[in-house]
Amino acid sequence: MKIAICGAGTVGRGVTEILKGNQALIAARTGGSIEIVVVASRSAPKDEVFEGLAYTADILSVCARKEIDVVVELMGGTTDAKTLIETALGAGKSVVTANKALIAEYGDALFALAAEHNVQLLYEAAVAGSIPIIKVIKESLAGNRISWLAGIINGTANFILTEMASTGPTRTFDAVLQEAQALGYAEADPTFDIEGIDAAHKLTILSALAFDQPLRLDQVQVEGISSLDPADFKFARELGYKIKHLGVARCQDGHLEMAVHPCFVPKSAILSQIDGVKNAVVVCGDAAGEILCAGAGAGAGPTGSAVVSDLIDLARGSAVASRSKARDGVMASLPVRPAAEVASGYYLRIKVEDQPGVMSAITSILARRTISLDKILQEDIAPNRSFIALVTDPIQHGVIMDAITELQSMASVIAPVQSIRVFR
Numbered sequence: 556m557k558i559a560i561c562g563a564g565t566v567g568r569g570v571t572e573i574l575k576g577n578q579a580l581i582a583a584r585t586g587g588s589i590e591i592v593v594v595a596s597r598s599a600p601k602d603e604v605f606e607g608l609a610y611t612a613d614i615l616s617v618c619a620r621k622e623i624d625v626v627v628e629l630m631g632g633t634t635d636a637k638t639l640i641e642t643a644l645g646a647g648k649s650v651v652t653a654n655k656a657l658i659a660e661y662g663d664a665l666f667a668l669a670a671e672h673n674v675q676l677l678y679e680a681a682v683a684g685s686i687p688i689i690k691v692i693k694e695s696l697a698g699n700r701i702s703w704l705a706g707i708i709n710g711t712a713n714f715i716l717t718e719m720a721s722t723g724p725t726r727t728f729d730a731v732l733q734e735a736q737a738l739g740y741a742e743a744d745p746t747f748d749i750e751g752i753d754a755a756h757k758l759t760i761l762s763a764l765a766f767d768q769p770l771r772l773d774q775v776q777v778e779g780i781s782s783l784d785p786a787d788f789k790f791a792r793e794l795g796y797k798i799k800h801l802g803v804a805r806c807q808d809g810h811l812e813m814a815v816h817p818c819f820v821p822k823s824a825i826l827s828q829i830d831g832v833k834n835a836v837v838v839c840g841d842a843a844g845e846i847l848c849a850g851a852g853a854g855a856g857p858t859g860s861a862v863v864s865d866l867i868d869l870a871r872g873s874a875v876a877s878r879s880k881a882r883d884g885v886m887a888s889l890p891v892r893p894a895a896e897v898a899s900g901y902y903l904r905i906k907v908e909d910q911p912g913v914m915s916a917i918t919s920i921l922a923r924r925t926i927s928l929d930k931i932l933q934e935d936i937a938p939n940r941s942f943i944a945l946v947t948d949p950i951q952h953g954v955i956m957d958a959i960t961e962l963q964s965m966a967s968v969i970a971p972v973q974s975i976r977v978f979r
């Protein structure tokens with residue numbers, strides 16, 4: 556099988572290293588070679604792994620070359636990469652990509668184009684690096700009705716949360732972010748990672764696949780981690796939780812729920828054990844039960860490994876189509892539950908001026924809305940100043956927001972009320 560690698564950056568290097576380094580092993584496993592015919596990229600590749608390979612700066616030219624069977628898109632972005640993939644599919648070439656933003660936004664049209672031309676568009680590397688979660692959902696759990704999935708699907712955010720949890724109250728979010736940038740775990744512009752946009756791309760892809768639905772990036776509720784305070788990590792610890800940035804998708808009562816947000820995860824839950832830059836996804840199928848997949852979510856080797864697994868499927872002729880047959884009319888498009896109606900437990904942190912009756916005023920605001928409390932703590936932080944930290948039982952988002960508005964209007968509540976969902 557002859558391929559073109561488009562994009563000679565981190566992932567392009569990883570893929571080339573694997574294909575060169577494990578050439579004999581891959582040939583033995585596929586029964587034929589996977590040959591890199593050309594590397595196409597904006598600028599000539601500098602890494603020595605590309606030495607000896609033909610190079611072109613004319614990306615689209617690879618689509619016109621008859622001998623190329625598969626185009627590997629590793630450039631990123633949603634403009635030139637989209638044109639490249641459309642042109643390659645239109646020319647009858649299968650495509651392998653690691654581009655989550657492109658698949659989340661334009662995947663449905665691209666899968667249809669691939670089907671029209673009787674070729675494949677594969678994207679294992681687009682979600683959670685080395686973790687074969689696309690294959691697990693598409694193939695291993697194909698006989699299951701999936702009810703929910705939840706994942707730590709951004710290593711940068713998980714690194715920051717792990718650091719904030721493991722050190723003292725002086726390490727603010729900004730200080731830990733700077734450290735992540737110095738270590739190369741966060742981009743100079745970290746917005747996509749810390750505001751949950753990258754995780755939303757991945758959750759969109761996972762939920763479309765798990766529930767046989769169209770890709771609906773604009774229906775994902777997204778909340779980042781930049782508003783978390785060291786005090787939240789302290790209370791999480793004392794209340795028996797860890798804070799994780801989760802992508803959660805659920806299919807319940809004929810409705811879909813898709814959200815990316817920070818969560819209090821009980822220490823006993825497996826996802827709370829996933830620390831540092833690691834990724835993990837739990838999927839719950841009606842027959843299989845809960846399955847955990849964990850590993851490296853990014854980097855040249857791990858992401859390259861996922862790209863190469865797609866290439867091997869194509870070489871073996873065993874690739875499974877990206878678009879579920881259920882989407883061709885068997886299963887209906889499900890409505891997405893409005894954010895206000897999604898139920899969850901909540902942690903609230905309320906900074907108050909100590910006055911007689913503050914606690915009972917707070918609990919009565921909650922009780923009036925039938926919000927019941929699971930845990931409550933009060934901690935003095937300065938003379939006449941306390942934090943009240945509490946955890947509620949599951950309640951609709953709209954109801955807790957309404958309660959927070961009333962709490963905020965109390966004269967003795969002297970700072971914005973912090974609210975974080977509890978993972979159930």
Ligand SMILES: NC(=O)c1ccc[n+]([C@@H]2O[C@H](COP(=O)([O-])OP(=O)(O)OC[C@H]3O[C@@H](n4cnc5c(N)ncnc54)[C@H](OP(=O)(O)O)[C@@H]3O)[C@@H](O)[C@H]2O)c1
Nearest residue numbers: 562563564565566596597598629630631635653654853854
């Ligand atoms: N890095 C990871 O760990 C990781 C993990 C999972 C998925 N991904 C995805 O994999 C893809 C590649 O990521 P990466 O980290 O390898 O990126 P990268 O290191 O920035 O490399 C991108 C490569 O593509 C080239 N390129 C970019 N835009 C181009 C264009 N319009 N025309 C021609 N060449 C272009 C770049 O050339 P220049 O050097 O001239 O800019 C560079 O060689 C992205 O979609 C990313 O989301 C990455």
